[in-house]
Amino acid sequence: xxxxxxxxxxxxxxxxxxxxxxxxxxxxxxxxxxxxxxxxxxxxxxxxxxxxxxxxxxxxxxxxxxxxxxxxxxxxxxxxxxxxxxxxxxxxxxxxxxxxxxxxxxxxxxxxxxxxxxxxxxxxxxxxxxxxxxxxxxxxxxxxxxxxxxxxxxxxxxxxxxxxxxxxxxxxxxxxxxxxxxxxxxxxxxxxxxxxxxxxxxxxxxxxxxxxxxxxxxxxxxxxxxxxxxxxxxxx
Amino acid sequence: xxxxxxxxxxxxxxxxxxxxxxxxxxxxxxxxxxxxxxxxxxxxxxxxxxxxxxxxxxxxxxxxxxxxxxxxxxxxxxxxxxxxxxxxxxxxxxxxxxxxxxxxxxxxxxxxxxxxxxxxxxxxxxxxxxxxxxxxxxxxxxxxxxxxxxxxxxxxxxxxxxxxxxxxxxxxxxxxxxxxxxxxxxxxxxxxxxxxxxxxxxxxxxxxxxxxxxxxxxxxxxxxxxxxxxxxxxxxxxxx
Numbered sequence: 314x315x316x317x318x319x320x321x322x323x324x325x326x327x328x329x330x331x332x333x334x335x336x337x338x339x340x341x342x343x344x345x346x347x348x349x350x351x352x353x354x355x356x357x358x359x360x361x362x363x364x365x366x367x368x369x370x371x372x373x374x375x376x377x378x379x380x381x382x383x384x385x386x387x388x389x390x391x392x393x394x395x396x397x398x399x400x401x402x403x404x405x406x407x408x409x410x411x412x413x414x415x416x417x418x419x420x421x422x423x424x425x426x427x428x429x430x431x432x433x434x435x436x437x438x439x440x441x442x443x444x445x446x447x448x449x450x451x452x453x454x455x456x457x458x459x460x461x462x463x464x465x466x467x468x469x470x471x472x473x474x475x476x477x478x479x480x481x482x483x484x485x486x487x488x489x490x491x492x493x494x495x496x497x498x499x500x501x502x503x504x505x506x507x508x509x510x511x512x513x514x515x516x517x518x519x520x521x522x523x524x525x526x527x528x529x530x531x532x533x534x535x536x537x538x539x540x541x542x543x544x545x546x547x548x549x
Numbered sequence: 550x551x552x553x554x555x556x557x558x559x560x561x562x563x564x565x566x567x568x569x570x571x572x573x574x575x576x577x578x579x580x581x582x583x584x585x586x587x588x589x590x591x592x593x594x595x596x597x598x599x600x601x602x603x604x605x606x607x608x609x610x611x612x613x614x615x616x617x618x619x620x621x622x623x624x625x626x627x628x629x630x631x632x633x634x635x636x637x638x639x640x641x642x643x644x645x646x647x648x649x650x651x652x653x654x655x656x657x658x659x660x661x662x663x664x665x666x667x668x669x670x671x672x673x674x675x676x677x678x679x680x681x682x683x684x685x686x687x688x689x690x691x692x693x694x695x696x697x698x699x700x701x702x703x704x705x706x707x708x709x710x711x712x713x714x715x716x717x718x719x720x721x722x723x724x725x726x727x728x729x730x731x732x733x734x735x736x737x738x739x740x741x742x743x744x745x746x747x748x749x750x751x752x753x754x755x756x757x758x759x760x761x762x763x764x765x766x767x768x769x770x771x772x773x774x775x776x777x778x779x780x781x782x783x784x785x786x787x788x789x
Contacts, residue, residue, distance in 0.1 A: 334630065336618060372611055379575050379615045380622055389573055407710045410657065418653030471646040481716050
């Protein structure tokens with residue numbers, strides 16, 4: 314498992330793919346690159362280079378970097394500029410703890426309050442996941458997996474829950490990219506999601522909490538195993 | 550819980566100096582403004598004029614713009630192009646959501662602490678509870694507020710996860726502001742201590758489900774106090 318140490322700024326998504334102010338779009342493009350590891354851990358973010366890539370002035374780039382720094386994805390050092398934060402196992406464990414806390418509370422609430430329409434949307438997602446798995450469409454499966462979790466967040470009725478879960482889980486999202494999306498893991502994910510779905514269907518909040526814990530703890534177990542077999546991957 | 554003057558403050562003169570925090574210029578301005586918004590020096594709806602702030606801090610407009618962008622991303626400021634940025638109004642929906650988030654996090658915290666706590670940690674919590682009782686006897690509202698915060702901070706610290714307390718604070722920013730508006734209610738501190746004791750007992754017995762249940766009950770007790778704030782301070786709340 315090797316991560317590149319080079320950052321090709323041409324890999325950054327074009328600003329036309331994103332919405333919002335100039336700074337907001339620069340922010341989203343950089344964040345996508347950091348989370349997908351296209352901008353590898355430890356690499357320098359050079360403002361002139363980024364300005365040239367996006368064809369913008371320095372101030373939206375500086376604003377975007379400040380926001381990424383506030384989220385803990387970029388570190389700014391007064392002397393040597395900005396760099397993408399290294400992966401750290403401690404960061405991962407913190408993110409996993411927070412994400413689990415929010416996801417367990419969300420799924421418990423959804424099990425207790427779900428409407429038939431909520432259940433229908435989740436059932437459709439389960440079908441879609443199984444079809445993608447059967448076809449071996451792993452990249453699409455990855456997005457449908459995330460969409461399944463977002464459906465649960467949306468069903469709580471809390472407008473900002475998805476965004477909050479994303480923010481607290483950033484270091485988990487980034488580390489998860491290190492796991493090779495093998496067919497075995499896809500099938501296990503479906504089994505774990507099915508248990509979550511069944512508990513929501515049965516309106517059993519406690520079972521839903523437990524099923525969510527099993528699902529998220531599995532990711533933690535895989536990352537821990539990876540950090541043991543590849544000690545250089547994470548900053549001590 | 551502290552009383553806060555509800556008159557429209559000038560705000561600017563109450564801002565601490567930039568030297569009181571660390572980081573880049575924009576980070577320090579962010580830190581100072583965030584503090585002023587959270588303690589209601591800048592109340593909900595107050596305008597944040599870039600030129601005025603740049604002058605107050607003796608900096609150019611660029612770091613002020615950067616700081617305001619971070620505050621907007623945190624939901625503390627409403628910023629739109631061509632319009633003066635304003636401190637975000639409070640909303641009942643946001644307070645309800647943050648209560649849910651806070652309960653999720655603090656529930657997970659006590660669940661873990663109940664399983665991993667050491668005797669030394671238990672002794673620390675016990676001392677904090679005894680301090681709370683003494684401060685209530687003294688009628689020291691401010692001191693009790695701080696000891697209450699310390700109780701929760703100790704629990705967060707015992708997880709061994711450095712940033713859990715930051716995260717917990719970050720997801721309850723509106724709640725933090727709303728709590729500044731609450732007047733000290735007769736009897737509430739005494740009830741709070743009883744609820745804290747329940748949490749403590751769950752942790753002492755290493756009974757994680759009981760500790761979680763007690764923490765959730767405790768945090769849920771704030772809800773009835775938040776509701777009337779919308780009537781008392783309508784101009785601080787978002788309509789609808």
